[in-house]
Amino acid sequence: MEDYKKLRLEYINNWPNSIPFQAENEYYKLIEEYKRTTNKIIFNPYKYNYSIDKEYNTVISFIIDSLDVMPKYPNFAFEFIFRGIDTYSEKIYSTTEQLTARIQNLIDNEFTSYLNNDKLCTVINELYKVMPNTTCQYLYSRLYGKFDTIKDVYSQTDKKTKQLFTRLLMRSNNKAKYSNLAQIFGFIASQYGYDRSKYKETIRNGSRLLYRIFNEDKIDISGITYDISFTDKLNLLIGGVLFTMRNDRAHGDGISSFKSSLASLKTYAHNYYCFLCCYIFLTLIMEEFSESNEEKLTANFKDNITRFSEIFGNKILKQ
Template sequence: MQKINCFSSMRVEYYNNWIEPKTDSKTLKFPAEILYAERLELLKTSTFEPQKFEESEDPETHMIVSYLMDTIDSLPGRPDLAFEKLWSAINYFLGFLNTQNSWSIRREHKLLDKVTNEFWCDLIDEEKQPDLALSFLKLMNLIPKQSGEYLVRRLFEDVTRSTIINQSADHQLNIQKRVKDALGNSLYNELSKKYLESKSRIKKNGELYGEKSANYLVGQLFCKILRGDIVTLSGKTYQLNIRQQIRLALNGYLYTYRNERFHGSVFSSTFRSSKANLNTYAHSFYMFHISYILLMVLVVKLLPVGVSFQDISKNLNNNFEKFNTIFESQIYK
């Protein structure tokens, strides 16, 4: 029994006292990695600080702490792998809640919808948890430009010409359905129409150029929409409320990113690609931060970690400031 207590204490202590390792641009070889390391060295900042937990013998707590230890061990160099560990922790919670509440839900996306309704949309609420809601809205306002374009490409690019690995019509239809559920049919259809119009208008310079330009233009619209800005399309105004923002962030961005990473549809060495740059890091870190806030909501609600939603909000805001400082030029303004 003493041995179990010792290891329980060691895990929490490791997580609570973790100090992010320094980057060294001189030891790296790939351009994006060097650029990123030089940025961190110039700013003399870390990318992330974990929320400290109280020690506990609770088995569910230690399952989550084990995922979080692997998460922080992936930073600062691999935010994409850190995201995967956070999603694994979220997935553990999905199974835990499914069993604990006797929901008997077999499909993951259905289970995700259930938890979204009963936990995330219920708790990230401006009246129930104003500090938490404000933190979430701060994060929505930090969306990188590449994240806007990322979703546009998955939604609207011609799959027969797409450079996205394993992109198929069925895969694209699933993404379109999830985003349509988040936005509503009217706004989704307006965005689809805007994409086709933009692509057609610039097509005179070549098919590929027209597609890239449409990705950029409609990507900017998606940034505004996720931020909760008012957008006007075909003379009609649209603005997402916080529940819709949660759904778009989760069902549009995170679940798409998750599926591609877990199903082998991305280049694994993300930051060692010829296309990688600071935008690539910004997008991966943004997916990481959205996952982190969703996971922490479940941690505070369900686990005996001695942390309040106010504590989490302070930790989130601190990490978002780091993100804003590092990726100031990559964030949509």
Template sequence: MNFANARVEAHNIWPAKTSFKAEEMFIRRLSEIKDKELFKPISIAQNSNADYQRCVGHLLDALDQVPHRPDYAFDNFFRIIDIAASPWFSRRGIKGIVQGTSSRLFTADSTSWEQIIDSLCLAMPLRTYELLAKRLLAAALTQEGENDPLYKRALHAFGPKFYPAFVRKYALDKSGNLCPNIAETNRGNAASLLKLYMSGKAGTRSKPASDPALDLTKKENLGSPNQRSEVLLSLLLFTIRNERAHGNVLSPFRTSKSTLERYESYYFIMLLSYIYALGVLSLRFQCISPKNILNGCTENIQAQKAFFS
């Protein structure tokens, strides 16, 4: 299939419905497990506050996009994070929200949120880790380099040692120069290292690490639950939000690279944004307990695993 021509043709014949390869695969999968739920909303309390009701409106708009467009649902869930958390970071804007919200969540209930973050990091598909690795390496390769906004947020989230060492390991050629081809070749290995870092559990290795900061057999090099939460919110979700808001990416399910794995990745990204949206609402409006968010998060992770396995 020539996807470039197909996208133009889909526009020209609208309102006739056109389905692309990945969309057809997803529809078939939905029909195979009619008795299974792919996404389960987590109950929240009543509240007539105007801001709360605006956020609930976005929750409903997001649910209208399920099951076929988890990327659109993500857009609405992220708007809730922005709306509900803005009063806490009025002078720092959305950057303050994505860098500071995790600390507020952990202050409210560190036990529940540590379990939530552990569960999410463990469940995150490798393809999503690959996306994160690709964006982190690309930030170091831009013309802005260390002034790139994502590069700066990565230093804030990971700390000043891990991220530069990560870039040196996976984006430098033999001459010590930053190289896009090297970064692309190393993306899988970079994703595997990120997965270990985000697990919060020390690994084992027979050979010394290439850099002391990347030695994840040492607990001090692993991210704290708060750091790992900031990685999810500031480096992954906020980056995706920016790319989609600025129109820098193709429709994710209408390209030659789209597969069920891409749906799995976007469903997980959608779930991440939903959990953080509920977390912010719980702090602002006491509409749901962190423990109930944890229970709902666990249920949704299991539903996604059952669907995509």
């Protein structure tokens, strides 16, 4: 196995004539093969409307940055696109200082309202269907990597674990509203736990249950059926996956995505997927989803979900 500590130094020493890392080469080949065989670009950006609004144009500049880096670095594309959500959420909720609260407001108000539309619901369900296993495992690791099994989901002592469960289960201090998710999360902790030495029995099987939560409206556990609402799923995706990933990257938690021995095409799929999700949610609030633009928006979203699925395929997405 190659020494990536040495390879990273060689990359710097040889810059700008550095040799890409293995995962990078594999991804570049995958993208080129996709373009060659389909005659399509890897992403089809929405045709945004003209506006003189300052915040709108600031966000447009972030979208441009994300598109420019996205073909090679979907991780950076995610960062730029989430910056757009941060900026535009401040425009909508100008009196709400904390980003966490603004994101929760968007989930409870704008996104939940928009998703009463059947066509848009179908699009979001398609987005859930193509969620990579790597994304489910990312969320699972953040939920249970430092989970104290002696305590319940409301009483975790690890700071980041506690913050995550608070975002998912204690919004508006209404525990009863999210009791179904709390019981499911508690079951997962006791049934599967988190043990890297028993990856299949713990992490993989547990994360597959998270995938089911996104893709089913009811979950049967030990003879008890739990309802999963659309808002539950939205909060799990936006507040659980996307916001947590934003925090990890903003605070430098973890090595560079593609300069690691652990990097693979699955890593690219996860970063691309998170970028795609943020792109959809940002575009929804910028363009104010309505009957007049429903067809145009949903068609664009479906097209880009299809392109994502075509690029990576089940062989990568379901590993």
